Amino acid sequence: MTDRVPAHYGGDPIRENVLGYGSQSIGEDEKQAVVEALEGDYITRGPTVDAFEERVADLVGVDHAVATTSGTTALHIAGRAAGFGSGDEVITTPLTFVSTAHVATYCCADPVFADIDPHLRSLDPDAVREQVTEDTAGIVPMHYGGQPADIDGLLEVADEHDLTVIWDACHAFGGSWNGEMIGAQRDMVMFSFHPVKNITTGEGGMIVTDDDELAERLRRLRSFDMDYDPDGHESEPWYQVTEGLGYNYNVTDLQAALGLAQLDRLDTFKRRRDETIEQYNEAFASIEGIRTPSEPVNSDPMYHLYAIEVREDFGCDREEFVNALHAENIGVQVHYVPLHYHPYFQEEYGYERGMFPETERVYEGLVSLPLHAKIDDGDVTDVIDAVQQLRTYHAE
Numbered sequence: 118m119t120d121r122v123p124a125h126y127g128g129d130p131i132r133e134n135v136l137g138y139g140s141q142s143i144g145e146d147e148k149q150a151v152v153e154a155l156e157g158d159y160i161t162r163g164p165t166v167d168a169f170e171e172r173v174a175d176l177v178g179v180d181h182a183v184a185t186t187s188g189t190t191a192l193h194i195a196g197r198a199a200g201f202g203s204g205d206e207v208i209t210t211p212l213t214f215v216s217t218a219h220v221a222t223y224c225c226a227d228p229v230f231a232d233i234d235p236h237l238r239s240l241d242p243d244a245v246r247e248q249v250t251e252d253t254a255g256i257v258p259m260h261y262g263g264q265p266a267d268i269d270g271l272l273e274v275a276d277e278h279d280l281t282v283i284w285d286a287c288h289a290f291g292g293s294w295n296g297e298m299i300g301a302q303r304d305m306v307m308f309s310f311h312p313v314k315n316i317t318t319g320e321g322g323m324i325v326t327d328d329d330e331l332a333e334r335l336r337r338l339r340s341f342d343m344d345y346d347p348d349g350h351e352s353e354p355w356y357q358v359t360e361g362l363g364y365n366y367n368v369t370d371l372q373a374a375l376g377l378a379q380l381d382r383l384d385t386f387k388r389r390r391d392e393t394i395e396q397y398n399e400a401f402a403s404i405e406g407i408r409t410p411s412e413p414v415n416s417d418p419m420y421h422l423y424a425i426e427v428r429e430d431f432g433c434d435r436e437e438f439v440n441a442l443h444a445e446n447i448g449v450q451v452h453y454v455p456l457h458y459h460p461y462f463q464e465e466y467g468y469e470r471g472m473f474p475e476t477e478r479v480y481e482g483l484v485s486l487p488l489h490a491k492i493d494d495g496d497v498t499d500v501i502d503a504v505q506q507l508r509t510y511h512a513e
């Protein structure tokens with residue numbers, strides 16, 4: 118590595134083409150699988166969807182998997198299946214994507230934020246405990262970046278107060294904790310298959326559960342809350358009736374075919390992500406002012422994000438760091454602007470800045486560096502060099 122003037126301060130960019138922070142990897146097998154699905158008898162709600170669900174349920178080690186059109190719609194029907202409604206409070210993390218809190222809002226319940234454990238960057242069980250009231254109906258923890266949250270601690274709080282837990286595992290598909298796959302935890306766990314996630318179906322989501330009744334509710338809600346075979350109408354094959362407010366969150370066989378083909382490459386995807394993280398960890402361990410993600414405890418996560426924290430002693434703040442890497446054509450991102458900073462949650466629920474100090478302190482430094490299955494060693498070197506050169510520039 119040679120010292121050079123970073124592009125943000127007048128040098129040439131380290132890369133000619135932009136390296137995204139996340140990206141899908143689609144091979145010939147995926148293309149072929151989608152074409153075959155297109156040529157089949159069903160292109161939606163068909164046998165490929167069943168096969169995709171069965172394969173995910175097997176992989177995770179649960180009885181049921183229900184595919185939906187996105188992670189957001191998975192969260193919506195999980196909240197409905199849990200029975201959340203007006204007057205209920207649902208505790209979740211402010212350091213997440215907006216959809217996590219919409220488990221509550223879509224069901225007319227109130228989202229109640231609790232502060233995070235700064236090491237895991239996900240809900241702190243003690244902070245959750247402090248927010249429990251007689252109206253609390255559930256908890257929605259999120260496995261930030263793919264790193265498992267404090268699963269034992271959070272289940273303990275749920276048990277103390279008889280709360281339903283919906284795990285937002287959008288970042289964590291393919292990982293394991295305590296010898297079981299992420300997804301095997303009660304009551305429901307949901308995933309996203311958006312293109313930047315660990316596998317993709319274009320858009321898509323999935324809820325997994327061992328609970329037969331919840332699975333039945335989820336299937337109904339996904340499809341108009343329709344009883345396709347009501348009792349007493351056996352001789353009227355057309356007779357289908359809706360029993361409540363349901364949705365059309367059905368997925369196509371094209372998406373399911375893509376998902377199945379992506380599952381074939383899950384191990385390869387994980388390996389590439391793990392290798393990249395190892396290279397980043399090694400390079401950044403000695404750079405002053407950078408906090409790398411905490412080491413996983415008792416788990417083998419599949420990381421969706423590699424998020425560092427840029428601290429004061431790095432020499433420039435997070436805003437300058439992000440803009441400096443963008444100038445090098447390195448696509449970094451920040452996950453996330455805390456939900457209590459968003460106008461919607463401030464105006465509707467009275468949240469304000471300053472309410473969740475750990476979340477805010479972590480957020481101040483957060484930067485997600487590129488991490489995806491298509492990254493090659495040259496890309497990783499560019500990122501590491503750009504960060505090291507930025508540090509050298511500011512240290513002088």
Ligand SMILES: Cc1ncc(COP(=O)(O)O)c(C=O)c1O
Pocket residue numbers: 187188189190213214216217259285287288309310311320321322
């Ligand atoms: C933590 C988290 N929850 C929920 C979602 C929503 O998933 P989707 O984009 O599939 O609707 C996302 C996606 O960005 C997410 O990162």
